Amino acid sequence: MEQLYLICRHREVPNLHQYETYIQKEQGYQALQQVLKLSRDEVIDIVKASGLRGRGGAGFPTGLKWSFMPKNVQGPVYLVINCAEGEPGTFGNHEIIENNPHQLIEGIIIGCYAIGATAAYIYHRGEFKYGAEMMQRAVDEAYKQGWLGKKVGGREDVSLDIYLHPEASAYICGEETAQLNSIEGYLGQPRLKPPFPAQSGLWKRPTTVNNVETLAHVPAIIRNGPAWFRQWGTEKSPGTRVYCVSGHVMRPGNYELPMNVTARELIFEHAGGIWKGRGLKGFIPGGVSAPILTNDHLDLPLDYDSLAGAGSMGGSGGVIVMDDQTDMAWLAKKMVDFYSHESCGKCSPCREGTWWQKNLLDRMMTGLARSGDVEMLEMVSEQMAGTCFCPLGESSQMVVLGAMKYFRSDFERYGQGKAYDGVIPMSAIEHH
Amino acid sequence: MLLEQRREKVEEILSHYPQKRAALMPMLYEAQEVYGYLTEEAIREVAAILELDPTEVYSVSEFYSLYYHKPTGKYIIRFCTDMPCALVGAEHAYQQLLNLLGLKNGETSADGLFTVEHCVCLAACATAPVLQVNRQFFENMTEAKMRELLETLRTSGLPEDGPVMKFQPRTADTPTGF
Ligand SMILES: Cc1cc2nc3c(=O)[nH]c(=O)nc-3n(C[C@H](O)[C@H](O)[C@H](O)COP(=O)(O)O)c2cc1C
Ligand code: SF4
Ligand code: FES
Numbered sequence: 243m244e245q246l247y248l249i250c251r252h253r254e255v256p257n258l259h260q261y262e263t264y265i266q267k268e269q270g271y272q273a274l275q276q277v278l279k280l281s282r283d284e285v286i287d288i289v290k291a292s293g294l295r296g297r298g299g300a301g302f303p304t305g306l307k308w309s310f311m312p313k314n315v316q317g318p319v320y321l322v323i324n325c326a327e328g329e330p331g332t333f334g335n336h337e338i339i340e341n342n343p344h345q346l347i348e349g350i351i352i353g354c355y356a357i358g359a360t361a362a363y364i365y366h367r368g369e370f371k372y373g374a375e376m377m378q379r380a381v382d383e384a385y386k387q388g389w390l391g392k393k394v395g396g397r398e399d400v401s402l403d404i405y406l407h408p409e410a411s412a413y414i415c416g417e418e419t420a421q422l423n424s425i426e427g428y429l430g431q432p433r434l435k436p437p438f439p440a441q442s443g444l445w446k447r448p449t450t451v452n453n454v455e456t457l458a459h460v461p462a463i464i465r466n467g468p469a470w471f472r473q474w475g476t477e478k479s480p481g482t483r484v485y486c487v488s489g490h491v492m493r494p495g496n497y498e499l500p501m502n503v504t505a506r507e508l509i510f511e512h513a514g515g516i517w518k519g520r521g522l523k524g525f526i527p528g529g530v531s532a533p534i535l536t537n538d539h540l541d542l543p544l545d546y547d548s549l550a551g552a553g554s555m556g557g558s559g560g561v562i563v564m565d566d567q568t569d570m571a572w573l574a575k576k577m578v579d580f581y582s583h584e585s586c587g588k589c590s591p592c593r594e595g596t597w598w599q600k601n602l603l604d605r606m607m608t609g610l611a612r613s614g615d616v617e618m619l620e621m622v623s624e625q626m627a628g629t630c631f632c633p634l635g636e637s638s639q640m641v642v643l644g645a646m647k648y649f650r651s652d653f654e655r656y657g658q659g660k661a662y663d664g665v666i667p668m669s670a671i672e673h674h
Numbered sequence: 675m676l677l678e679q680r681r682e683k684v685e686e687i688l689s690h691y692p693q694k695r696a697a698l699m700p701m702l703y704e705a706q707e708v709y710g711y712l713t714e715e716a717i718r719e720v721a722a723i724l725e726l727d728p729t730e731v732y733s734v735s736e737f738y739s740l741y742y743h744k745p746t747g748k749y750i751i752r753f754c755t756d757m758p759c760a761l762v763g764a765e766h767a768y769q770q771l772l773n774l775l776g777l778k779n780g781e782t783s784a785d786g787l788f789t790v791e792h793c794v795c796l797a798a799c800a801t802a803p804v805l806q807v808n809r810q811f812f813e814n815m816t817e818a819k820m821r822e823l824l825e826t827l828r829t830s831g832l833p834e835d836g837p838v839m840k841f842q843p844r845t846a847d848t849p850t851g852f
Contacts, residue, residue: 333798333799336839372811405690407700409699412737412738428695429733429734489799490762494802530758665765668765
C-alpha cells in the first residue's frame with residue numbers, strides 16, 4: 243500500500259506552514275467555518291462516527307473522550323494539547339508542528355468548540371524550539387484572521403485563546419495528569435485517577451488532553467465526513483497514522499500509512515528492510531513502552547487491537563527495529579537507563595525497582611555479573627508488575643520481562659567476567 | 675534583573691494563566707537567559723514575582739533537565755544516546771564528540787564556550803546520531819560533521835534555525851559506529 247498524506251500534507255504541498263498556502267491549497271479553516279454552524283453535540287457525533295482514536299498512546303476514542311466533558315458549565319474549561327513527544331522512537335509530532343502547524347491549530351480550535359473550552363495550552367517539549375516558533379506563528383496568524391480571540395469566526399458567543407507552554411525535558415510530563423501538574427507549576431508527577439481530567443483537570447476545571455496528531459486529523463474529518471475517514475485502516479482503528487521507523491533499517495523516517503499496514507510491509511518495503519543485509523531479530527511496535535515482538539509477528543497489522551492481542555501495543559507509533567546481531571540484554575539495559583533516569587520518584591516500586599534493574603544490567607554489561615543475577619533481574623521486574631503508580635514504572639518491568647521472554651539466552655550469556663562486546667554504554671561504566 | 679530587563683515579557687507570560695504559579699516554567703527559561711543559569715538570585719527573583727517560596731521554585735526547577743544550576747558554556751551541546759539512537763552507534767559518535775572537545779560528559783570547556791552532556795530521546799531518532807546546540811537540532815552526525823560544527827560555532831556562531839527531520843537512506847558507507 244502507498245503512503246497516504248492526511249497528516250503529512252506538507253509532503254505534497256510545499257510551504258504549507260504559511261497561512262496563505264493553507265487557505266489556498268488546503269481549504270484551510272473551512273472545516274472550522276462548518277463547525278461554527280453546528281452544535282457541540284453534532285461535532286462530537288461526527289468525530290465519534292469517524293472512529294478516530296487518540297494517537298498519543300492509549301488509543302482512546304476521541305469523540306467519546308470529548309463527550310465526557312460536562313455541558314453548560316460556568317467558568318473556564320480547558321483543552322491541553324500534548325506535544326511532549328518523549329517516548330523514545332517517536333518523532334511524528336515533531337514533523338507535523340514544524341511543517342503543517344495550521345492544520346493542527348484548526349483542529350485545536352474545532353476541538354475546543356466541541357468541548358466548550360475557553361482556553362487551550364499547547365504543552366510542547368522544551369527541545370522543540372523551532373517547532374514552537376512555527377506553532378506560535380500559526381497561532382498569531384489565526385488571531386489576526388479572527389479565528390482566535392473574541393468572537394471566533396464572527397460568532398459573538400465563542401471566544402478562545404491558545405497559549406504555548408514550554409516543558410523542560412521530563413518524559414513523565416507526557417502522561418496527562420503529570421502534564422496538568424507541570425502546567426500548574428508543580429512537580430510533574432502523575433495524579434490519582436479518578437477524578438479524571440474531564441471532571442477535575444487543570445486548576446480543578448473540566449479539561450481534555452489530546453495528542454497533536456489526533457487533533458490534526460480533525461479538520462479533514464469534518465470537511466469530508468466520517469465515511470471518508472473510515473475507508474482506510476480497520477473497523478476499530480480507522481484512518482492513517484504516522485509510523486516513526488528507527489533503528490536498523492535502510493530508510494528510517496516517518497511513514498504515514500493506513501492502520502491496517504502490516505509490520506512486514508512497513509519495515510521491509512517502506513523502510514527498505516534491515517541494514518547490512520542482516521536479518522530481523524525483533525521490533526518494538528509502539529515506542530519503547532510497547533513490549534518487543536519478533537519475526538513471528540511480522541504479519542500483524544499495526545492497529546491498536548491486533549497489537550494488544552499479541553501482548554504489545556500500538557502506543558505512540560514508534561517502530562524500532564533490531565537486526566539479528568542485537569544483544570537484547572544490551573537493549574534492556576539501554577531502556578532501563580531511560581526509565582530509571584525518567585522515573586519521577588513518586589512511588590517506590592518504580593523509583594527503587596528501576597534502580598535495581600539498572601544496577602543488575604550494568605553489572606552484566608561491565609563483566610561484573612554474579613551468578614543468580616538473571617533470576618534477580620526477573621524477580622525485581624516481577625515485583626514491580628502491578629505495583630507502580632503509573633504506566634512508566636510498569637513499562638520498565640514489561641520491557642525487561644518481554645525481552646527475557648523471547649531472548650533469555652542473551653541475558654544468561656553474562657557472568658564469569660564476560661562483558662558486552664560492543665561499545666559498553668557510558669552510563670554502565672560511570673556507575674561502577 | 676529579570677523585571678528590569680524583560681518586564682514586558684514577564685507580564686505577557688503572567689497574562690496566560692489564571693494563577694501566577696503556572697508561569698513558573700516559562701519564567702525559569704527567561705530567568706536562565708537573563709542570568710546565564712539559575713543562580714540563587716535568579717531563583718529568588720522568580721519566587722518573588724510568582725509569590726512562591728524560593729525552595730519550591732528550586733525543587734521544581736531541579737525536576738527538569740533543561741534548567742541549569744551551575745554556570746554553563748555559551749553553547750550547551752546535548753547529544754542523544756538513548757536506545758533507538760544507540761542502536762545505530764550514538765554512543766560511539768558521542769565518544770568522538772567528547773574527544774574532539776577534549777571533555778568528559780557533563781563538563782564545560784575552559785574557554786567557557788562549550789558544555790557537553792548526553793541526554794534521552796530528542797524525538798529525532800531516524801536521523802541519529804543527533805544532537806542539539808542551545809536547543810537547535812543537528813542531525814545525521816558524523817565525526818567530520820561534528821568537527822565542522824564546532825568550528826562554525828567557534829568562528830561564526832549558530833547558523834540559522836530551520837525545519838529538521840531530514841531523513842536519509844542509509845548507504846554502504848553510512849557510518850554505523852560499530
Ligand atoms: C509515561 C507516559 C508518557 C506519555 N507521553 C505522551 C506523549 O509524549 N505524548 C502524548 O500525546 N501522549 C503521551 N502519553 C499519553 C497521554 O497520557 C494521553 O493518553 C494522551 O495525550 C491523550 O491524547 P489522545 O487521546 O489524543 O491520544 C503518555 C502516557 C504515559 C503514561
Ligand atoms: S511509576 Fe514511576 S513515574 Fe509513575 S508515579 Fe511511580 S515513580 Fe513516578
Ligand atoms: S533516541 Fe535519540 S532522538 Fe530518539
